Amino acid sequence: MQVKPKEVLHKNFQQNEETFRSIYNNCSDVVFAPFLLFGKVKAMIVYIEGLSDVQGMDEFIFASLKKEIADEAQPLSVLIEKEISISKLKKIQLIADCIESISLGDPILFYEGGDSAYSLGLAKWEKRAIEEPEAETVIRGPRGGFTEDLQVNTSQLRRIIKSPALKIQTMKIGKYTNTNVSIVYVEGLAEPTLIEEVKNRLERIQIDGILESEYIEELIEDNPYSPFPQIMSTERPDVAASALMEGRVIILTDGTPFILMVPVSFFSFLQAPDDYYQRALIGSFTRFLRNGFLVISLLFPSFYVAVTTFHQEMIPDALLLSISASRESVPFPALIEVLLMEIVFEALREAGIRLPKQIGSAVSIVGALVIGQAAVQAGLVSAPMIIVVASTGIASFLIPRYNAGYSVRILRFPIIFLAGTLGLLGIMMGILAIFIHLCTLRSFGEAYLAPLAPFKKHELKDTIWRSPFWMMDTRPHFTGQYNMHRQAPDQEPGPQKGGETNS
Incomplete structure (x- = not known):
């Protein structure tokens, strides 16, 4: 049954009951509980099992409203509001509001002769306890x-x-x-x-x-x-x-x-809560490490493909001989080799997520070891390629935000194709395309690379590195222009700060 937005309750009890029963037709968990209000007036409470506090209804509603009262001069609405001892009691007239109240777990009460209902704030359902994410x-x-x-x-x-x-x-x-x-x-x-x-x-x-x-x-x-x-x-x-x-x-x-x-901004996805709960020097070192491994996660396989395919002169002789010896029996070019291993690694990572927690990590680790060792022994891939793919996978785990890490993993594949076809020139073309795209992005109208582009030197305090709290006296420009200052300036700590030292 479709309910009109402004449809109101009727004074006829039977008509209201039929309306709600037609709305909740074939809903076995919806309970219609009729009773005599104050021992003489037909009334009904409608609620959904599992969403409402049945014990509270018995204690605060039925126990109070079923008993007969001597004072019959006052209107029923006044008597109901006087007898119901719950804080969340709301009078409603629209049928749509009644349905919303029932859906939220708050039972409704309507009675004969009344053109309104009462929403009883007795919602109660199971909730998950507060835990660490x-x-x-x-x-x-x-x-x-x-x-x-x-x-x-x-x-x-x-x-x-x-x-x-x-x-x-x-x-x-x-x-x-x-x-x-x-x-x-x-x-x-x-x-x-x-x-x-x-x-x-x-x-x-x-x-x-x-x-x-x-x-x-x-x-x-x-x-x-x-x-x-x-x-x-x-x-x-x-x-x-x-x-x-x-x-x-x-x-x-x-x-x-x-x-x-x-x-x-882009830098927000490279920041972790631990950066602010450790000393500034440690937080800055962690960020530098994170930014460096972001580059490794994006470019390491591409650089390996480009160097081994087009630019062998960049490799030291001893290392070149070692790589050549390990790739001697591999039937695939470096491009196919790295794509094969990257796809297998991504499949193992996804399998580790989807499997039950007790065996997911074990399967992914054992699978990587077994498949990697078997592939090297079978001559399908070289040992250096296993090192490159494994290092790239570990580097991607350093990105704090999972969706940002996924973006890097996706972009890794087109850059590998560019490296396998154009060498280092292809890598540079891919990097330039990414930077141009990042410069055009906006987050609710604000520059995605702020404060790097547009460049604002004094706002780099909390981007690539983490400055001490006493230096971060202003808010980020792209959100803090409305109220820029967040603390008093000149709070640098030291033995002479805050008064003279004891002699």
Whole structure:
């Protein structure tokens, strides 16, 4: 049965009951519980098993409303509101609002002669406990993570940012799922134009249902055909709170622990929470290591193919003889050899993810060892190629964000083709094409390579390296122009800072 948006309840009890029974026809988990209100008026509670607190209904609703009362002069609505001792009691008149309340787990109560119903705030369903996200573990730092419950997630943000400036606006997306999606920002830090743009993009979404935040990500990003993600996701409340304090906007979706953060830059995907929970020197060293291995993950196989195929003069004689000896019995050119091993390695990695956790890692490791050793002994691939592919795979694991690592893995294959056909010239052409593409990308209108392009020297404090906190007194330019300063300047620590030392 289709419900009109503005259709209201009737005073006729029987007609209301028939309406709800026709809406929930063949729904065996929907319960219709009739009873006599105050011992004389026909009433009914409608709820869904498994979503509502049945014990609470027995204790707070039926026990109070079934008993007869002496005061009959007051209207029934006043008596109901007086007798029901629950905090979340809401009076509603639209049938659509009643259906929404039932779907959220809040039972509704309607009675004979009343043209309205009551939504009883007794929703109760199983929730996953707050745990540390497995994909974003840290050595030092908070251990909590987001869950699938939207209210729990917003409460975790409120627990970190204890200010009324933290604003949360919720809307519903999805014709059938009616998924709650919340826009979260800090008033005074996030630019109003950015907030308005996020709202507009979400309001344009017309879809049957939202099952995960990836649905929203693909529907609101700037360039859907780019291999690089323009929206960053996280399961960590501390990462989300850090983004809010930088003036970004985050999007929470009910039913998933992954929240979205906008806008972001390319360097955001190379930053990990551990960078900020260790000393600046250690965090900077880790970032330099991460950036270096990003280049290795992207270019190492291509460079090996180009050098061994077209530019043998670049290899030292001793190493060239060793490589030539190992490739003597290999029937394939270096291009086919590296493509074969890369595809096998990607298949093993994907198999390790899809298999049960108890055997996934063991199968992928043993499979790589066995297949690699067998391929070398059979003369299908050379030993140096195994080293190149294995080093490339390890380098890709250093990228903190999985979707950013996937982008590098995808781009590795066209660059290998260019290296196998044009040598180092092909590699340079591939690098230039990637840089040109990155320069054209935008994340909610902001430059993807900021602050490198456009270049802003004073904003490189938290990109390639991590400066000490006392130096990072301004927010990123592409989110912090609205409120640039985040701490007092000149807080460099030292023995003479904060007063004279004891003599």
